[in-house]
Amino acid sequence: xxxxxxxxxxxxxxxxxxxxxxxxxxxxxxxxxxxAELPELSEIDVVRHFTHLSQRNVGVDCHFYxxxxxxxxxxxxxxxxxxxxxxxxxxxxxLASLPAYHAKCQGALEVVYxxxxxxxxIAGMKAACIKPMAGAHGELTGVLxxxxxxxxKGHAHKDTILVPDSAHGTNPASxxxxxxxVVEVPSNxxxxxxxxxxxxxxxxxxxxxxxxxxxxxxxxxxxxxEIARMAHEVDALLYYDGANLNAIVGQCRPGDLGFDVMHYNxxxxxxxxxxxxxxxxxxxxxSERLLPYLPGPRVVKRDGHFSLxxxxxxxxxxxxxxxxFLIALRAYAYILHLGDAGLRDVGRMAVLNANYVLARLKDAxxxxxxxxxxxxxxxxxxxxxxxxxxxxDIAKALIDRGYHAPTIYFPLTVKECLMIxxxxxxxxxxxxxxxxxxxxxxxxxxxxxxxxxxxxxxxxVGRLDEVKAAKELNCARLSxxxx
Amino acid sequence: xxxxxxxxxDRAAMLAAxxxxxxxxxxxxxPPGLRMETWDVPAGISEMAVREKLGRMSxxxxxxxxxxxxxxxxxxxxxxxxxxxxxxxxxxxAYTPYQPECSQGTLQAIxxxxxxxxxxxxxxxxxxxxxxxxxxVFEAAAMALRVTRRNKVVVDDSVNPLYRRMLETHAAxxxxxxxxxxxxxxxxxxxVQNPGFLGTVRDFTALxxxxxxxxxxxxxxxxxxxxxxxxxxxxxxxxxxVAEGQSLGLPLAFGGPYLGILATRKEHVRKMPGRIVGMTExxxxxRGFVLTLQAREQHIRREKAMSNICSNQALCALRxxxxxxxxxxxxxxxxxxxxxxxxxxxxxxxxxxxxxxxxPTFNEFAVQLPKNATxxxxxxxxxxxxxxLPLKSVGAGGDNDLLIAVTEKRTREEMDRxxxxxxxxxxx
Numbered sequence: 001x002x003x004x005x006x007x008x009x010x011x012x013x014x015x016x017x018x019x020x021x022x023x024x025x026x027x028x029x030x031x032x033x034x035x036a037e038l039p040e041l042s043e044i045d046v047v048r049h050f051t052h053l054s055q056r057n058v059g060v061d062c063h064f065y066x067x068x069x070x071x072x073x074x075x076x077x078x079x080x081x082x083x084x085x086x087x088x089x090x091x092x093x094x095l096a097s098l099p100a101y102h103a104k105c106q107g108a109l110e111v112v113y114x115x116x117x118x119x120x121x122i123a124g125m126k127a128a129c130i131k132p133m134a135g136a137h138g139e140l141t142g143v144l145x146x147x148x149x150x151x152x153k154g155h156a157h158k159d160t161i162l163v164p165d166s167a168h169g170t171n172p173a174s175x176x177x178x179x180x181x182v183v184e185v186p187s188n189x190x191x192x193x194x195x196x197x198x199x200x201x202x203x204x205x206x207x208x209x210x211x212x213x214x215x216x217x218x219x220x221x222x223x224x225x226e227i228a229r230m231a232h233e234v235d236a237l238l239y240y241d242g243a244n245l246n247a248i249v250g251q252c253r254p255g256d257l258g259f260d261v262m263h264y265n266x267x268x269x270x271x272x273x274x275x276x277x278x279x280x281x282x283x284x285x286x287s288e289r290l291l292p293y294l295p296g297p298r299v300v301k302r303d304g305h306f307s308l309x310x311x312x313x314x315x316x317x318x319x320x321x322x323x324x325f326l327i328a329l330r331a332y333a334y335i336l337h338l339g340d341a342g343l344r345d346v347g348r349m350a351v352l353n354a355n356y357v358l359a360r361l362k363d364a365x366x367x368x369x370x371x372x373x374x375x376x377x378x379x380x381x382x383x384x385x386x387x388x389x390x391x392x393d394i395a396k397a398l399i400d401r402g403y404h405a406p407t408i409y410f411p412l413t414v415k416e417c418l419m420i421x422x423x424x425x426x427x428x429x430x431x432x433x434x435x436x437x438x439x440x441x442x443x444x445x446x447x448x449x450x451x452x453x454x455x456x457x458x459x460x461v462g463r464l465d466e467v468k469a470a471k472e473l474n475c476a477r478l479s480x481x482x483x
Numbered sequence: 484x485x486x487x488x489x490x491x492x493d494r495a496a497m498l499a500a501x502x503x504x505x506x507x508x509x510x511x512x513x514p515p516g517l518r519m520e521t522w523d524v525p526a527g528i529s530e531m532a533v534r535e536k537l538g539r540m541s542x543x544x545x546x547x548x549x550x551x552x553x554x555x556x557x558x559x560x561x562x563x564x565x566x567x568x569x570x571x572x573x574x575x576x577a578y579t580p581y582q583p584e585c586s587q588g589t590l591q592a593i594x595x596x597x598x599x600x601x602x603x604x605x606x607x608x609x610x611x612x613x614x615x616x617x618x619x620v621f622e623a624a625a626m627a628l629r630v631t632r633r634n635k636v637v638v639d640d641s642v643n644p645l646y647r648r649m650l651e652t653h654a655a656x657x658x659x660x661x662x663x664x665x666x667x668x669x670x671x672x673x674x675v676q677n678p679g680f681l682g683t684v685r686d687f688t689a690l691x692x693x694x695x696x697x698x699x700x701x702x703x704x705x706x707x708x709x710x711x712x713x714x715x716x717x718x719x720x721x722x723x724x725v726a727e728g729q730s731l732g733l734p735l736a737f738g739g740p741y742l743g744i745l746a747t748r749k750e751h752v753r754k755m756p757g758r759i760v761g762m763t764e765x766x767x768x769x770r771g772f773v774l775t776l777q778a779r780e781q782h783i784r785r786e787k788a789m790s791n792i793c794s795n796q797a798l799c800a801l802r803x804x805x806x807x808x809x810x811x812x813x814x815x816x817x818x819x820x821x822x823x824x825x826x827x828x829x830x831x832x833x834x835x836x837x838x839x840x841x842x843p844t845f846n847e848f849a850v851q852l853p854k855n856a857t858x859x860x861x862x863x864x865x866x867x868x869x870x871x872l873p874l875k876s877v878g879a880g881g882d883n884d885l886l887i888a889v890t891e892k893r894t895r896e897e898m899d900r901x902x903x904x905x906x907x908x909x910x911x
Binding site for chain 1: 525533570579617655658766805872
């Protein structure tokens with residue numbers, strides 16, 4: 001398919017009214033030498049170009065997307081509808097900047113206030129803050145909160161954050177950006193955090209531990225109470241990575257498990273779209289002891305009126321305003337609709353679906369761990385790899401069969417990993433058809449491995465040369481004068 | 484109240500296949516004492532009721548006043564096709580393009596986005612987006628530390644004070660010395676903004692030369708719409724250009740989602756944070772696109788990554804691309820010319836106020852009123868105007884200082900009436 005620049009015909013899509021005031025000019029030395037070479041096409045050409053691009057994509061609305069650790073559930077259209085209300089989408093954020101304007105944004109401030117209250121309750125935390133703009137941004141916020149807590153208490157020696165080897169890469173990266181030394185804690189053969197090794201790593205220099213629960217092996221950390229006790233004994237804080245909250249929502253709450261600080265992924269658990277990689281939203285939740293440090297300013301309610309206050313010991317501004325507000329608004333609509341019973345059913349069905357897929361596939365593929373899983377099931381394709389078919393070949397063969405691939409080669413603790421997260425919004429028929437496809441692929445490993453290594457064949461392009469991309473580094477069609 | 488398709492019969496069949504009697508058994512790994520009993524979450528309400536409730540909340544927000552409010556975030560016209568095209572669910576319900584064969588739509592769109600951003604800024608490389616303008620400033624500063632191996636970051640007064648506070652917050656636990664001014668001596672970088680927060684337009688070419696002589700990087704934060712007219716960061720010799728991309732087809736949305744733009748020169752690309760899309764081909768020689776240079780990123784490099792960023796603002800980048808494709812080369816220049824001419828017109832009508840800018844301005848300028856700006860702005864809300872941003876509220880000016888922005892949406896008639904209303908309130 002042509003690039004949009006290759007389709008330019010010096011046509012105009014949008015025209016403007018004549019300027020109704022005298023023309024004004026700036027000194028030439030402050031102006032650009034020539035106009036930016038942007039595409040120029042008629043509106044229908046632009047519309048067809050992007051419509052055709054969309055047809056070279058796969059979204060949850062067209063295909064099952066069993067991407068482990070990503071919770072690719074259905075994105076309700078109700079949420080899209082309310083996010084388009086002009087009263088929200090056209091609202092200027094600086095209305096929050098001065099009290100004289102607060103009367104002009106009471107509805108939006110109420111959304112922030114109510115959503116933060118509900119998120120806190122859902123996770124058993126004292127308070128939540130919707131500002132962080134993605135899971136990793138929430139992690140950084142959380143680690144900065146931990147740092148502020150220790151600074152306040154005079155714990156200058158606490159320079160280390162513990163992270164299990166099964167953690168998402170964002171955990172160690174966030175801890176490092178917040179200035180911490182990262183120490184990795186190995187998992188045991190059951191796929192859980194190794195308590196002995198954790199105990200060995202735990203000392204007075206530890207500022208916090210970042211845990212995902214259930215972890216990225218799809219397993220609940222059964223020793224969580226003991227881990228919390230060990231951490232709190234040296235006044236290290238326990239961080240909950242909310243990437244897998246979908247498994248336990250309505251069943252147990254991070255706050256009740258002993259976590260001090262966490263982030264939520266609204267684009268996972270609360271059904272907001274992934275948008276080709278973003279925008280997501282990564283609110284943080286905190287226990288009582290971290291409340292004074294939350295990013296400011298915060299929405300407060302007095303006599304039915306919403307206004308803003310900055311906590312006394314606030315870490316400062318993580319965002320200019322309220323983060324990805326329209327994403328948070330979608331999550332609010334999601335929670336209002338599901339409510340108590342609906343949210344409890346989310347965790348139950350997410351877990352039942354994952355165990356059903358495990359039950360159907362465990363003879364064809366080797367489960368990575370023997371236990372009952374939570375919201376996702378992991379297999380190792382090592383037996384297939386010995387026959388020359390790797391996890392990536394299985395993933396590409398699934399694409400040819402109308403499924404997005406599972407997450408592969410993550411976590412790093414499982415060789416040739418296939419990580420499948422069905423979510424609660426898929427029907428039994430969809431799961432059955434997917435499992436049938438997986439079983440057919442397992443059969444082809446013996447009967448016709450070459451067909452799997454040649455996949456995908458139904459897509460606009462076949463497997464792409466990544467080495468060439470990195471070597472040539474052609475990352476933009478530059479202006480003629482820079483090219 | 485749910486989006487779960489499973490029937491009771493499905494559940495029973497699945498439980499039987501799993502070999503358990505109830506879903507409860509699947510949660511046996513959670514110690515019994517840690518299970519939740521009750522929570523204060525209300526019962527769900529129907530779609531109709533949710534829309535009614537949020538509809539009522541939305542009309543308690545004022546989006547109908549004639550607005551002169553800017554301060555880094557602007558009320559620009561957005562063509563209808565932007566919403567329709569980016570609202571296609573093949574885009575918005577897709578994941579990060581880790582499986583390139585079935586994500587060519589996303590990947591080509593990001594390649595085209597990278598191209599228009601490079602053309603707009605006259606830079607050579609840009610990433611697939613960051614969160615917003617403020618985090619882009621932080622990421623650019625962190626990048627400068629990696630490039631220069633120095634730890635002093637110099638921030639000019641022209642930079643949006645909210646970005647400055649975000650920089651301080653994000654860098655709180657790092658070994659960074661943050662100082663004000665423009666002196667590049669021993670610095671990793673000097674960060675400036677054009678137009679400045681108060682609207683003044685400058686040429687930072689000479690500062691760029693001073694930075695390079697001192698071994699520092701020049702980081703220029705820009706307002707993308709102004710690049711329809713103004714000298715580009717690339718032409719000024721900037722090493723990194725950053726921007727809040729909201730003005731490129733993103734609604735104001737009470738603060739987000741917005742778009743963080745970061746562009747740089749070829750020699751620094753391996754120190755750049757975030758995803759990058761590159762062109763390549765398949766075995767049959769067909770052109771295709773993939774995520775490239777991933778060894779910089781957290782999912783490969785973990786604690787040694789260039790940044791912790793994972794989710795970005797890809798859909799917002801698509802909006803910017805579609806918006807710029809619809810406006811086109813001449814359309815963006817016309818928008819910029821209209822913004823500038825209209826702001827100059829309004830400025831000419833405010834002879835009763837003292838202009839605070841010490842140079843030319845683009846579409847925003849600061850004035851000192853004869854009275855308290857917050858009181859004036861407050862009084863004008865009842866007449867249907869958002870008069871601008873009282874600068875005291877963001878710590879960028881005195882009690883009587885007001886920042887006024889004009890976009891292509893404002894008409895001469897609106898400005899005439901506003902100037903009269905402002906004069907009456909401010910001078911009475």
